[in-house]
Amino acid sequence: MEKYINAFIEALTGTLSWTWDSILFKVPWYNNYFWGLIVISLVVWILEIIFPWRKNQSFIRKDFWLDGFYMFFNFFIFAIVISGFYKILGILFSEIGITSKTLAVIDITHWSMWLQLLVFFIVLDFVQWFTHVLLHKYDFLWRFHKVHHSVKEMGFAAHLRYHWMENIFYKPLKTFGVMILGGFEPEQGYIVHFIAITIGHLNHANIKITWGPLKYLLNNSVMHLYHHVKLLPDGRSKGINFGISLSIWDYIFKTNYIPEESGTIELGFHDEKNFPIGFLRQLLYGFRPNKKEN
Ligand SMILES: [Zn+2]
Ligand SMILES: [Zn+2]
DSSP states (O other): OHHHHHHHHHHHHHHHHHHHHHHTTOSOGGGOHHHHHHHHHHHHHHHHHHSOSSTTSOSSOTTHHHHHHHHHIIIIIHHHHHHHHHHHHHHHHHHTTOOTTSSOOOOOTTSOHHHHHHHHHHHHHHHHHHHHHHHHHSHHHHHHHHHHHTOSSOOGGGGGOOOTHHHHHHHHHHHHHHHHTTSOOOTTHHHHHHHHHHHHHHHHSSSOOOOGGGGGTBOOHHHHHHHTBSSOOTTOTTOSOOOSSBSHHHHHTTOOOOOOOOSOOOBSOTTGGGOOOSHHHHHHHTTSOOOOOO
16 A cells, blocks of 8 residues: 555656746756747737737637636646556556556557657547547536537637546547557657647637648648537537547548638537536536536
């Protein structure tokens, strides 16, 4: 038992001091997600101010600060709190003979760096696309995912407005994806993570980006805005445009839908009337038993 408690405390304090060192610039710049997130956010925000898609939207839009808080809460506070639990899970799995190397389907360790990063990016993006589909399909998952869909005015910071339980829901398939690659995370994995954060910010930003013909490959703000549409088209009540960084999965699985590009559609969900507006009540909402809400 002592072994587990020690591992728990070690992981927790390790993540806490890593975060603190990041704030104080004491970690390599390319691993500094704290300042990295701030720099990407500032750049995208400035682009929103200079090139706004919805010109009448204030650059400090509705819920801007709430979303900013979600961003840091999910990225750092949650990561610190959960680290000890994940560590214990890792130990328990390895004790029954399951490690990140157990499932290895392809060995990419001898491939060139860019090919490794590309495969890593594509596999992780696909498992996240699939998890996102599930968040919309099952009611108990949707209750948590509603936090992300409660955004009424879209801007970059909405990217990381989501319930912390989503981290938990995404974790198994993301781990599975890494296991398929032999437990291998490329040394330069930070490049993939930073690209994914940037694409996610741009997908939510008040900037019209379509990527031209690359739109069939890359997710974009026009496509993702429709993911947030309040009134879903007939026969598509479980959602559309589930893409994270890539849009190609939606085109392959025919979940794509972009009827127009004005950017002026109403966002939300049909029973949003009773959805709480504050951070704490939004966190509790998903855990409450499902009441009829209309
Ligand atoms: Zn969604
Ligand atoms: Zn979104």
